[in-house]
Amino acid sequence: MIIGExxxxxxxxxxxxxHDKILIAGCGTCVAICMAGGDKEVSILASAxxxxxxxxxxxxxxxxxxxxxxCEWEFVDELKDKIKVSDTVLSMACGIxxxxxxxxxxxxxxxxxxxxxxxxxxxxxxxxxxxxxxCGNCVLDKTGGICPIVRCSKSLLNGPCGGAQDGKCxxxxxxxCGWQLIYDRLKVLGKLDNLTKISPAKDWSTGRDxxxxxxxxxxxxx
Amino acid sequence: MKRDFEPKITAFCCxxxxxxxxxxxxxxxxxxxxxxxxxxIPCSGKVEAIHIMRALEEGDGVAIFAxxxxxxxxxxxxxxxxxxxxxxxxxxxxxxxxxxxxxxxxLAPSNGVKFARTLRVFYKNLKDxxxxxxxxxx
Ligand code: SF4
Ligand code: SF4
Numbered sequence: 001m002i003i004g005e006x007x008x009x010x011x012x013x014x015x016x017x018x019h020d021k022i023l024i025a026g027c028g029t030c031v032a033i034c035m036a037g038g039d040k041e042v043s044i045l046a047s048a049x050x051x052x053x054x055x056x057x058x059x060x061x062x063x064x065x066x067x068x069x070x071c072e073w074e075f076v077d078e079l080k081d082k083i084k085v086s087d088t089v090l091s092m093a094c095g096i097x098x099x100x101x102x103x104x105x106x107x108x109x110x111x112x113x114x115x116x117x118x119x120x121x122x123x124x125x126x127x128x129x130x131x132x133x134x135c136g137n138c139v140l141d142k143t144g145g146i147c148p149i150v151r152c153s154k155s156l157l158n159g160p161c162g163g164a165q166d167g168k169c170x171x172x173x174x175x176x177c178g179w180q181l182i183y184d185r186l187k188v189l190g191k192l193d194n195l196t197k198i199s200p201a202k203d204w205s206t207g208r209d210x211x212x213x214x215x216x217x218x219x220x221x222x
Numbered sequence: 223m224k225r226d227f228e229p230k231i232t233a234f235c236c237x238x239x240x241x242x243x244x245x246x247x248x249x250x251x252x253x254x255x256x257x258x259x260x261x262x263i264p265c266s267g268k269v270e271a272i273h274i275m276r277a278l279e280e281g282d283g284v285a286i287f288a289x290x291x292x293x294x295x296x297x298x299x300x301x302x303x304x305x306x307x308x309x310x311x312x313x314x315x316x317x318x319x320x321x322x323x324x325x326x327x328x329l330a331p332s333n334g335v336k337f338a339r340t341l342r343v344f345y346k347n348l349k350d351x352x353x354x355x356x357x358x359x360x
Binding site: 008009010040043044047048050051052054055059 | 270271272275276278279313316317318319354355356357358359
C-alpha cells in the first residue's frame, strides 16, 4: 500500500492562509492503515488547526469527511456538497487522492496535508517500511522475492557492492544490505546459482524515466 | 482577568486507579478543584489522541490518571497512552499551545491524597498559565 506522513502543521497552516471555511478530506484505505490520513487523523488535524486559529484570533470552520478511497471517482463523488461550501480542501490522502479531487472538482482549491513517502507494508504496529519502487518490470522472480530496487540502497541489479559489512548497508548500520537478504533467501530456496547470472542493464523506460505511465485495457473499457 | 480565571479541567480516570482514588478523595473530603470533568475509562490506554485534543479544545487542561507503570491491568495501556501524550505534546508545540496543559499521572488505586493534591497543583499551574488560547470561544 501507499505510505504517507502528515506534513508539519505550520506548513499546512501556511497553505490554508486566510481561508476560514475548509474541508479536510481523508482516505479510508492506504493512509488510514498507515495512520497518516484516515478519519482519526483528519479529526486530530482539524482539532489542531482550530486551536491554532483560535490562538491567532481567526477562528475557522472545518468540515471533515473520509471516503473509503480518494483515488476513484465513485468514492470522491460523496464529497461534492461539502466541497461546494468550502473555500479550500485539505486532502489527507496520498498524492493520487489529491489529484483525483483536483480532476473531479476543477473549481476547488485542493492542498496536500500528507507527504506521500513510499510503497510499503506495516512491519508491525507503528512501523512501516518500503518494499516496491513501482519500476514497471518486476524482477522478484530472480531475487528470491526481495526487491533489489528498494531494498538495496543503490538499486543494484548485480549486487552486492563492496560496502556491506556484517549484513548491513554502508549507508547506515541499522539498514539491512538488500543483497545480503537476497543471498540468504536464495540459499534457503536452493537457488544460489541465480547469483551467477548477470542481469543486463535494466530498461528504465517502464519506470519513471519513461515519463508518466498509463495502462489501457481495451477489453475492460465500457 | 487572570485572577478571576477558573481553569476548566478534564480528567480521564482509569477505573483501576484514577477512579477509585477520585472516589476516595470525595469520601475522605480531600479537597480538589471544583468543576473538574471526571471521565471514567476502562484503562488509560483507551484514551486516544483525539479525545485529548477535543477535551483541550473545550477547556484549559487535560489530566490522565493511570495505574503505575508496572501495574496496568492490560499490561501496556498506560505506556501506550504515555506515548500518545508525547505525540500530542509535539502537536501542541507546533501550534504554539503550552504542552504543560496535558499531563499524565501514575497512581495506586487507593491514593485519594495524591489524586486531590495532583489536581490542586495542576489547577494552580493552569491558573498561572492563563486561559488556553486555542480554546473554543464560549
Ligand atoms: S487515495 Fe491514495 S491512499 Fe487513498 S486508497 Fe487511493 S492510493 Fe490509497
Ligand atoms: S522489482 Fe520493481 S516492481 Fe518488483 S518489487 Fe521491485 S520495484 Fe517493485
